[in-house]
Amino acid sequence: MEKILTVNNLTKKYGYLTAVKDLSFTIEKGNVYGILGPNGSGKSTTLGIVLNVVNRTHGEFSWFGGNTSTHDALKKVGAIIERPNFYPYMTAIQNLKLVCKIKDVTENKIEEKLELVGLLDRKNSKFRTYSLGMKQRLAIASALLNDPEILILDEPTNGLDPQGIHQIRQIIKKIAAQGTTILLASHLLDEVEKVCSHVVILRKGEKLYSGRVDDMMATHGFFELKTAQSEALVKHLESDGNFGEIKTENGLTTAFLNEEMSAEVLNRTLFEKGIFLSHLVKRKESLEEQFLEITKNQSN
Amino acid sequence: MIRLLQIEFIKLWNNRASKVLIIAYFILLTFISLVAAIKFDIGPIKFHLAELGIFDFPYIWHFNSFIAAFFKLFLAVVIVSMMANEYSNKTIKQNLIDGLSKWEFIYSKFLTVLALSTVSTLFLFIISFLLGLGYSSYDEISIIFSDLEFILAYFVKLVGFFSFCLFLGILVKRSAFALGFLILWAILEQLLFGLLGWKVTSWETANTIKGFFPMQAMSNLIDEPFTRLSAVQNLGDQIGEDFKFDYAVHWYEIIIVLAWTALFVYGSYALLKKRDL
Numbered sequence: 001m002e003k004i005l006t007v008n009n010l011t012k013k014y015g016y017l018t019a020v021k022d023l024s025f026t027i028e029k030g031n032v033y034g035i036l037g038p039n040g041s042g043k044s045t046t047l048g049i050v051l052n053v054v055n056r057t058h059g060e061f062s063w064f065g066g067n068t069s070t071h072d073a074l075k076k077v078g079a080i081i082e083r084p085n086f087y088p089y090m091t092a093i094q095n096l097k098l099v100c101k102i103k104d105v106t107e108n109k110i111e112e113k114l115e116l117v118g119l120l121d122r123k124n125s126k127f128r129t130y131s132l133g134m135k136q137r138l139a140i141a142s143a144l145l146n147d148p149e150i151l152i153l154d155e156p157t158n159g160l161d162p163q164g165i166h167q168i169r170q171i172i173k174k175i176a177a178q179g180t181t182i183l184l185a186s187h188l189l190d191e192v193e194k195v196c197s198h199v200v201i202l203r204k205g206e207k208l209y210s211g212r213v214d215d216m217m218a219t220h221g222f223f224e225l226k227t228a229q230s231e232a233l234v235k236h237l238e239s240d241g242n243f244g245e246i247k248t249e250n251g252l253t254t255a256f257l258n259e260e261m262s263a264e265v266l267n268r269t270l271f272e273k274g275i276f277l278s279h280l281v282k283r284k285e286s287l288e289e290q291f292l293e294i295t296k297n298q299s300n
Numbered sequence: 301m302i303r304l305l306q307i308e309f310i311k312l313w314n315n316r317a318s319k320v321l322i323i324a325y326f327i328l329l330t331f332i333s334l335v336a337a338i339k340f341d342i343g344p345i346k347f348h349l350a351e352l353g354i355f356d357f358p359y360i361w362h363f364n365s366f367i368a369a370f371f372k373l374f375l376a377v378v379i380v381s382m383m384a385n386e387y388s389n390k391t392i393k394q395n396l397i398d399g400l401s402k403w404e405f406i407y408s409k410f411l412t413v414l415a416l417s418t419v420s421t422l423f424l425f426i427i428s429f430l431l432g433l434g435y436s437s438y439d440e441i442s443i444i445f446s447d448l449e450f451i452l453a454y455f456v457k458l459v460g461f462f463s464f465c466l467f468l469g470i471l472v473k474r475s476a477f478a479l480g481f482l483i484l485w486a487i488l489e490q491l492l493f494g495l496l497g498w499k500v501t502s503w504e505t506a507n508t509i510k511g512f513f514p515m516q517a518m519s520n521l522i523d524e525p526f527t528r529l530s531a532v533q534n535l536g537d538q539i540g541e542d543f544k545f546d547y548a549v550h551w552y553e554i555i556i557v558l559a560w561t562a563l564f565v566y567g568s569y570a571l572l573k574k575r576d577l
Contacts, residue, residue: 054576055574085393090310
C-alpha cells in the first residue's frame with residue numbers, strides 16, 4: 001500500500017498540558033480514516049501539526065514518503081479545519097481563484113467543484129453573505145480544487161443544522177466513492193461509522209486504538225430477542241455455553257455471544273425447545289458502544 | 301515571485317477599503333502639482349509659490365520627496381490591515397494549509413511593500429520631472445538629473461517604513477492597535493532621546509544614538525527642505541542667522557534603514573514561525 005502520511009512519536013505540549021502524546025499512525029492510499037475522540041483529545045492539534053500551522057514539540061511526520069517539503073506536499077492535500085476561513089469581502093469565485101494560485105493549479109475546475117457542492121448559483125455572492133452550511137460546502141469545494149490525494153476534514157458538520165449535516169455527509173460519500181483517501185476527525189461516532197473503514201481513537205492525546213473499524217473489538221456480536229416465555233428463554237440461554245452476558249430490559253433480552261453462532265441455528269434450537277420468538281435480531285456493537293467500551297477500559 | 305505578487309494583488313484589490321485608500325493615495329500624490337497653482341494676490345502682497353523656486357531643478361527632487369513622504373500614512377493603513385486581517389479572518393491559517401510556506405507568506409507581503417514603494421517612487425519621479433520641466437528656471441540636462449539621490453532615499457524610506465508596518469501588523473494582529481503602536485513608538489523614540497541627553501550622555505551623543513532608532517533613521521534620510529530655499533537663505537542672511545545645514549542623503553543613513561528593514565522582515569518571519577495558529 002502506498003503511504004500518504006506517516007506520523008511517528010508525535011508530541012505537542014502547551015506549557016504543562018500535553019495535547020498530543022507520543023502518537024504514531026499511518027494513512028494509506030484509498031482508505032477512509034476516522035480520527036475519533038472526545039473534545040480536547042488532541043484531534044485538531046494533530047491535524048494542525050501535519051498541516052503546518054502548529055509547531056510540534058517532538059516527533060516526526062512525513063507526507064508521501066518524505067520526499068517533498070511539507071508546504072509542497074500540502075499542495076496535493078485538501079484540508080478544512082474547524083471553521084471555513086475565507087476572505088469575507090470576496091466572492092466564492094474570487095476566493096477559489098486565490099486558492100488556485102496558492103496551490104499552483106489551473107482555474108478550470110472551479111465551476112465543476114462548485115457544482116459538486118451545490119453552490120454554482122451563488123458563485124458570485126460575497127463569502128460573508130453565506131450561511132454556515134454554505135461556507136462549509138465552499139470550504140469543501142476549495143479543498144477539492146487540486147483533486148487532492150487526501151482530503152482532511154476536521155469536524156465538518158460542527159454547528160450545522162440537520163439538512164446541512166446531511167448535505168455534507170452526502171458530499172463526503174460521493175468523494176469517498178471516487179476513491180479519494182479521506183481523513184475525518186470527529187467526535188460524532190455515527191458519522192465516522194457511516195463513512196470510515198479505519199479509525200484512530202484518541203483520548204487525552206494518547207492513541208487507544210488504530211486499525212480497521214471491523215476489527216476494533218474481537219466480539220461475535222449479540223442477539224436481541226423477544227418472546228412471551230422470557231423466563232424459559234433466559235434459562236435456556238444461561239445453560240448454553242456459547243453465551244456470555246445476558247440481560248433483560250423492558251421485555252427485550254440481549255445475549256452476548258462468546259462464539260460464532262448464526263441466527264438460524266439459535267432460532268431452530270429455541271423452536272425445538274418450544275420457545276417461540278416474536279423478535280430476533282443479530283447485531284454487532286455499534287461504533288459508539290465499542291468506543292465507550294474502549295475508552296472505559298483505558299480509564300480504569 | 302509573480303505568483304506571490306498575484307496572490308497579494310487578488311487579496312488587496314478585491315478589498316474595497318484598501319482599493320479606495322490606494323487610489324486616494326495616488327491622487328493625493330498628484331495633488332502636489334497643484335501646489336504650483338497656489339497664488340495669493342491680495343493687494344500689495346503677491347505670493348506665488350512656484351516663483352519661490354521650489355520647482356527648480358534639482359531642488360524639486362528634495363522638496364517633492366520630502367512632501368510626498370507624508371502621504372505614506374495612507375499606505376501604512378493598507379499594509380497594517382492587510383497583515384492584521386489575515387489574522388482576524390484566520391485566512392493566514394488557510395493559506396498555510398493550502399500550501400503556502402511561512403516564508404512565502406511573509407515574502408509575498410514584502411514583495412507587495414516593494415511593489416507599492418516602487419510605484420510610488422516612479423510616480424513621484426514623473427510628477428516632479430513634469431513639474432520641473434514646467435516651472436524650473438534651469439533646464440540643462442546635467443542640472444535636471446543631479447541630486448536624484450533624494451528619489452532613492454524616498455524609495456528606501458518607504459520600504460523601511462512599510463516593513464515596520466508589516467512587522468507591527470504581525471506582532472499586534474489588530475490593525476487599530478498596530479497603528480496606535482506605531483504612533484506610540486515614534487513618541488517613545490523622542491522620549492528615549494530626551495532621557496539619554498538629559499541623564500546619560502551629552503546631547504550630541506544622544507543625537508547620534510537617536511539616528512539609529514528606526515523612525516528617526518527614516519526621517520533623517522530626507523531632511524527638511526525649507527531652509528534650503530534661496531528665499532529663506534536670504535532671509536537668514538538678513539537677520540544674521542546662518543542656515544547652513546547638511547541636507548545631503550548619506551550612505552550610512554541608507555544602510556541604517558536597510559538594516560532595520562531586514563530586521564523587520566526577518567522578525568515577522570521569526571514571529572510567524574514560532575507561533576501556533
